[in-house]
Amino acid sequence: MKTILITGGAGFIGSHVVRRFVKNYSECHIVNLDLLTYAGNLENLKDIDKLPNYTFVKGDIADTEFVGKLFDTYHFEGVVHLAAESHVDRSITDPASFIRTNIFGTFNLIHAAKEQWKGAMEGKRFYHISTDEVYGSLGETGLFTEITSYDPKSPYSASKASSDHLVRAYYNTFHLPVLISNCSNNYGPNQFPEKLIPLCIHNLQHLKPIPVYGKGENIRDWLYVEDHASAIDLIYHKGVIGETYNIGGNNEWTNIALIRALCDEVDRQLGRAQGSSQQLITFVKDRAGHDLRYAIDSTKIQNELGWKPSLQFEEGLAKTVEWYLQNSDWLENVSSGAYEKYYDQQYIQR
Numbered sequence: 001m002k003t004i005l006i007t008g009g010a011g012f013i014g015s016h017v018v019r020r021f022v023k024n025y026s027e028c029h030i031v032n033l034d035l036l037t038y039a040g041n042l043e044n045l046k047d048i049d050k051l052p053n054y055t056f057v058k059g060d061i062a063d064t065e066f067v068g069k070l071f072d073t074y075h076f077e078g079v080v081h082l083a084a085e086s087h088v089d090r091s092i093t094d095p096a097s098f099i100r101t102n103i104f105g106t107f108n109l110i111h112a113a114k115e116q117w118k119g120a121m122e123g124k125r126f127y128h129i130s131t132d133e134v135y136g137s138l139g140e141t142g143l144f145t146e147i148t149s150y151d152p153k154s155p156y157s158a159s160k161a162s163s164d165h166l167v168r169a170y171y172n173t174f175h176l177p178v179l180i181s182n183c184s185n186n187y188g189p190n191q192f193p194e195k196l197i198p199l200c201i202h203n204l205q206h207l208k209p210i211p212v213y214g215k216g217e218n219i220r221d222w223l224y225v226e227d228h229a230s231a232i233d234l235i236y237h238k239g240v241i242g243e244t245y246n247i248g249g250n251n252e253w254t255n256i257a258l259i260r261a262l263c264d265e266v267d268r269q270l271g272r273a274q275g276s277s278q279q280l281i282t283f284v285k286d287r288a289g290h291d292l293r294y295a296i297d298s299t300k301i302q303n304e305l306g307w308k309p310s311l312q313f314e315e316g317l318a319k320t321v322e323w324y325l326q327n328s329d330w331l332e333n334v335s336s337g338a339y340e341k342y343y344d345q346q347y348i349q350r
């Protein structure tokens with residue numbers, strides 16, 4: 001049985017990827033390595049955690065000795081690497097953990113893979129999941145392509161850019177069989193409510209203010225998380241070694257337009273008067289160094305691998321609101337304790 005390591009599988013995107021791999025590839029053993037930071041939650045995987053081809057391991061990718069031993073124990077055929085510190089606002093207040101996990105943690109994984117696969121790289125794959133934020137910020141026009149120069153602006157995106165460079169360096173120097181993808185903003189079930197969409201749904205449910213940074217004119221390109229998971233599956237199995245693939249929804253929204261659409265959807269699903277939730281919109285101090293616009297050109301993965309997003313945004317947003325409203329226990333559990341403290345610190349200063 002082939003064994004595939006998925007890192008960060010208890011997080012938002014990772015949990016959708018783990019579920020997909022465990023269910024679709026029952027002939028493979030899937031090992032999910034996750035430190036279970038505030039963003040990792042095994043509740044996300046309770047529907048599959050008893051399946052025979054699934055194993056969870058709690059551990060830190062930044063612990064060199066632990067990572068080396070894990071590779072010795074399991075002899076992985078492939079790695080899908082998602083574990084990361086992923087929130088831009090936290091990277092502004094606590095950059096050190098981003099450097100440790102995103103840069104040093106990625107280094108530990110590629111180095112362990114290189115050591116184990118030395119002289120036997122055939123059939124192996126190290127797939128590094130990255131973000132479109134490494135390309136920096138667009139003006140009003142243009143799209144990020146795979147050859148756009150890196151120009152990261154936040155400690156988060158700079159740490160992801162560094163890890164991308166390391167992964168490419170291991171391909172060029174040691175012929176490590178790598179793949180990289182850079183995806184736009186994801187949304188959908190199981191996202192920690194520090195990110196825009198679940199944060200808004202949570203606040204709307206509790207009639208709390210919706211904090212819009214600056215004028216709400218920043219633009220993001222939104223993709224449903226299961227469409228990202230399907231792209232990851234395709235790239236892992238069919239992507240060309242050494243290549244990079246951009247993944248995006250071709251779905252640009254200003255934050256304020258997105259928030260208004262969310263308010264209307266919540267009103268509709270909760271039977272509130274249309275327009276009532278929009279009164280909770282509150283403009284707050286802008287994020288430091290706030291990137292204006294991200295937008296992805298995903299022609300390469302569409303033409304070369306035949307991928308395309310399955311959901312229209314309106315449908316995806318309705319499904320997402322419905323999931324959070326029906327899983328308010330999940331939302332309340334992850335929103336308690338340490339998160340409440342973070343929320344108070346993050347939003348009180350404005």
Ligand code: NAD
Nearest residue numbers: 008010011012013035036037039040060061083084185186
């Ligand atoms: P997330 O924050 O929801 O999950 C990250 C997971 O990594 C958590 O389960 C956490 O416990 C785990 N983790 C953190 N530090 C760890 C460590 N030192 N060792 C082991 N595990 C650790 O993140 P996400 O939104 O699911 O993002 C997953 C990946 O996708 C990241 O690499 C991110 O950069 C990338 N990405 C995210 C988006 C997005 O919109 N969320 C878009 C493009 C790319």
Ligand code: TYD
Nearest residue numbers: 088185194195196197211212213218220255
């Ligand atoms: P976020 O979900 O943090 O993703 P990213 O910064 O990685 O794109 O934020 C999405 C957009 O929403 C971004 O332009 C910042 C903005 N935003 C707000 O206006 N208010 C908020 O409370 C948050 C968390 C984000």
